[in-house]
Amino acid sequence: MSGASPAIRQQVLDRIRAATRNQTGAAGEKHSNGSALPRDYVRHGSLSTEARLELMIHRLHEYDAEVAQCAPEALVATIAAQLEKSKKRVFVAPAGLPKEWLAEGFEWRVDQIGQGLTTAEIEQADGVVTTCFCGIADSGTIVLHHSAAEGRRVLSLLPDWHLCILRASQVVETLPEYFSRCNQAPALVTWISGPSATADIEMTRIKGVHGPRFLHVILVRDDGAEEILH
């Protein structure tokens, strides 16, 4: 372990301990994990399911993401239609993506476990299809925990076109609601709120700096609201 000097570590920790000695927290809960601190902010949303999904779609549109909706049984066909519409040919798929989603007529590069795609193979692909862990309507955020079907981080980073499958049951209204859905803290997380962007030049918002420039979402209506789709 290079450079890690126990003496410096002790010195820094001693200084910190000396600086914080003889004090109790404002809430008198020193050494607890802070769970009893004031948390009067909005934890749970108040929107109906329909309004929550509408908000999610609205926010995604604000980010210039495209959203398609479909019933669960129409998902495979919808994926194929989206791929067709993209006019792209080569797609990357995470190891855990259901095999039936890999539509015919396209070149699929599947990221096998233990024998992943090379960076070049991913970079030269036109697009990527993944699932996600959660959608947050309030900010139009898609959360990836990088499970087998969500893919390694690099898969949803290098291709310029990202199609993300989001189920209605995965959409929460507020950020705190996402955190309540995490039974245990995940090791890897990517929060995506719209495509990569910058405003570094005269605060002009430019889409697509380094991440995917195009984000497409298929919202799978597994909330039993199929009638609105027809």
Next chain:
Amino acid sequence: MSHTGYRPVLDPAIAPPFPDAALPVLRNPQLRKNVAHAIDVIQNKRGRLVEEKQDWQALRTAAAAIRTHALENLGTYLEQFEERCTAAGGVVHWASDAADARHIILELLREENASEVIKIKTMTSAEIQLNPHLEGAGVKVFETDLAEIILQLGEDEPSHIVVPALHVNRSQVREIFARRMGIENLSDDPQALTAAARSYLRRKFLSVPTAIGGANFLIAETGAVAVVESEGNGRMCLTLPKTMITIAGIEKVLPRYQDLEVMLQVLARSATGERMNPYTSLWTGVTPGDGPQRFHVILLDNGRSQILARRTERQTLRCIRCAACMNACPVYRQTGGHAYGSVYPGPIGAILTPQLTQMHHAQSLPYASSLCGACYEVCPVKINIPEVLIELRSQVTDQERKQVRRIFDPMYLGLRMANLLFSRAWLFHAAQRMGRLALGFFTRKDGWIHALPSVGAKWTQTRDLRGLPKQTFHTWWAARESASSKIGDGEAR
């Protein structure tokens, strides 16, 4: 800025005092226009989003409480972070000061045989002046944030902690990119300029095996590190290289993963006026098959534990570097960031920089404020910046009083005189009578004083002074009291 012929100095040890450093900007209308435009855009966006957030104040209260709690238990949480991060395959290093941190990083790069590094924007690395140090040791550094590229290629310095190149406009960026990237016929359209940066960096991302970045948050509960960004350059650096080196101030720790539900909500809104920034990444040590397989975190003290020890000043360390304070500051709006002579400009810089140098440098910064309180009002973690400014001013004054050369300093002479006058009534009255007599001499028939000699001219050069009334409040009051006692007891009450 190099293109106007000078490079700002952001090392507090050698930077000129604030009023002197502010002059080049105040005399440069283009620069002032660039700064004001950028700030107006962010402020408007932030204002709208904070307005729509019904629970904004509750979020601020929670954010301040979480940060305060983390600081009160900093030792415990840092050890917890170290333990969990190590268990997940990361290596945790501790650095007492900037030299320590630079040494550790250079050693790590030597082990990797790294001749090049790609970097995510990190103010902490700027604080320890890492880039010149690495270049000096023969390591080529590639900044990957668009603004940082503009500054690096333009041989300029950051003037803001979130949008560091906000003082550079599109035609200046065009000139820098065309010259340094060797692109002919480059347009000044931000879209084209961004595309130029994208292709300039793409091959670096794919080939350089070592990355250096900062941390927005360290999570004690899990040993995870979070990086908040917009462009995706952060994700590139966190995903593609073989080795990742993170440098983080010791104050960056949060107790729990769930605390991000507060911090992420206040950070994006405060920093860029977005409900959420495009990308936030969180990783825990090393994940087999995904991302860098060697991960180092350097926990940097560099004066922070001294700030922690002080009652009023400790709140400085709650800062989450959102830059809302500089966007709201009427002084920053006029001077831009370079005047602060530090990588941390604006109100937070005015309190953080002198403290990081343990009050040895940057003594002019606590005065670079009108104490209007706008910074306190927008701060998402409720740092009472004016309160800390005043505390630091008193420390600067205490320092100055001890200096021999201050004995004959006109201001200190004046203040000692005032101290004498105000503590003795008879002296005060005598001085008052003399002053009234003298001012009466300069008062014209219209009741105004148009010109005063000597130091008084500093006032009358630019504005008139109303002549003194016939009597002072004190004499008027005394006369009124004696008159009412003659009229009779009780009636007047």
